[in-house]
Every structure is written in C-alpha cells, then in structure tokens.
Amino acid sequence: MGKAMSRARHVAIIMDGNGRWAKKRHLPRVVGHQRGVEAVRKLVRAAGAMGLEALTLYAFSTENWRRPEDEISALMGLLKRFILSDLEEFAADNVRLKIIGDYKALPADVVELIEGAIARTAANTGSTLAVALNYGAQDEIARAARAAAAKGEITPETIAAELDTADLPPLDLLIRTSGEIRLSNFLLWQAAYAEMWFTDVLWPDFTPAHLEEALAAFADRERRYGGR
Numbered sequence: 001m002g003k004a005m006s007r008a009r010h011v012a013i014i015m016d017g018n019g020r021w022a023k024k025r026h027l028p029r030v031v032g033h034q035r036g037v038e039a040v041r042k043l044v045r046a047a048g049a050m051g052l053e054a055l056t057l058y059a060f061s062t063e064n065w066r067r068p069e070d071e072i073s074a075l076m077g078l079l080k081r082f083i084l085s086d087l088e089e090f091a092a093d094n095v096r097l098k099i100i101g102d103y104k105a106l107p108a109d110v111v112e113l114i115e116g117a118i119a120r121t122a123a124n125t126g127s128t129l130a131v132a133l134n135y136g137a138q139d140e141i142a143r144a145a146r147a148a149a150a151k152g153e154i155t156p157e158t159i160a161a162e163l164d165t166a167d168l169p170p171l172d173l174l175i176r177t178s179g180e181i182r183l184s185n186f187l188l189w190q191a192a193y194a195e196m197w198f199t200d201v202l203w204p205d206f207t208p209a210h211l212e213e214a215l216a217a218f219a220d221r222e223r224r225y226g227g228r
C-alpha cells in the first residue's frame with residue numbers, strides 16, 4: 001500500500017500547559033488559561049480555512065473538578081466570555097458549536113449559555129467546533145454502552161452510534177501539547193485508529209502554524225487500519 005497522503009477531516013487537541021506557561025513567567029495560572037483562550041480563538045478561525053470538518057478541544061475533564069475552586073470558576077468564566085464574545089462570529093462563519101461530555105453538570109448559568117449557543121448554530125453546515133466539557137472517555141463509553149443496551153444488542157457499532165461524537169467524521173489526528181505523552185481519558189474509543197502528534201509547545205504558544213505542521217505530518221503518514 002502506498003502513502004495515503006490523506007487530508008484530515010477531524011482533529012482533536014488536548015490543550016495542555018497553560019499552568020506551566022504562566023509559571024515560567026511568574027504569572028497566576030489564570031493568566032495562562034486566558035492566553036490559552038486566545039490560542040483557541042486564533043486556531044478556530046484558522047481551522048475552517050484549513051478545510052477541517054471538525055475540531056474537538058478538551059477544555060474541561062471529569063477530573064478537573066479536583067482543581068481549586070477559584071481555578072474552576074475562572075475556567076467557567078473564561079468559557080462564558082468566550083461564548084458571549086465569539087458566538088456571533090461562529091454563526092456568521094457557518095460554524096456549528098457542539099459539546100461533548102456531561103455538560104449539564106456544569107453551573108446552571110453556563111449550561112443555559114451553552115444551550116443557547118448550540119441552538120443558535122444548530123443549522124450551520126460548515127465546520128463543527130466540539131468543546132469537551134465535563135468530559136471523560138470512560139464516562140462517555142459507559143453512557144454509550146447503557147444507551148446501546150437499552151435499545152438492544154451491544155456491539156462496537158451500536159456503542160459507536162451512541163458516543164457523543166457519533167455525528168462527527170472519524171477522528172484522524174489527536175494532538176497533545178506541552179510534552180506529555182498520554183491520552184488522559186480523552187476520546188479513548190475514537191483514538192483507535194487516529195494518528196498522534198505530540199509537541200513540547202505549551203498551549204498558549206500553540207499557533208495555526210503548529211496545526212499546519214501536524215496536518216502535514218498526518219498527510220505523510222501511511223494508515224493501515226490493521227491491514228497491510
């Protein structure tokens with residue numbers, strides 16, 4: 001089999017290293033998260049132009065509740081501000097906003113804002129921005145298995161059809177920043193055949209050029225899906 005030279009349709013990112021970015025500069029962690037949101041904003045704008053159909057971002061995990069309360073509320077505040085400031089631009093750019101994870105457990109005002117944003121962009125047919133909130137892959141798989149069992153047989157196909165990502169293209173490429181080489185309970189099912197790209201760049205320093213670099217590496221890799 002020759003090189004696939006395929007173009008990625010769905011990229012997911014574990015945005016890691018905001019805290020270390022801030023620490024290196026003797027700044028509070030929340031400043032790292034603020035700069036992280038700026039990196040998100042630039043990337044989302046660029047992703048459409050790169051032809052991606054879906055970009056999935058790990059913003060808050062089921063494990064992040066263990067962080068100090070002030071950091072959690074700062075992250076929620078940043079998320080709210082991000083939606084309030086950028087929603088109209090997404091709507092105009094034909095971007096559909098989607099949430100994966102059990103987001104209804106978030107504070108009520110965040111849930112309300114999220115549901116408004118989902119409804120506002122539901123009819124958009126361009127790219128999808130999927131934000132993982134209160135997301136854990138093991139929790140997602142357990143929920144999907146329960147839903148599949150309630151309908152009948154449990155098979156890989158019936159579970160996959162109940163995953164939070166069921167309406168997105170297959171995951172092609174998973175990126176993690178800041179030098180950690182692990183999945184941290186993110187998209188475990190979807191990563192079965194995804195390519196992985198790890199970089200030492202800390203999330204606030206991640207630019208669209210880094211995404212282009214990862215996409216170029218992806219296009220160059222040969223995917224066999226277990227075959228030869």
Ligand code: FPP
Pocket residue numbers: 015016017018019020021033036037040057058059060064075078079082131178203
């Ligand atoms: C990892 O850095 C980052 C997070 C836990 C949160 C990611 C959230 C954002 C970038 C902002 C909110 C997102 C959106 C979509 C508006 P870390 O704190 O674990 O960094 P460290 O490992 O260096 O401490």
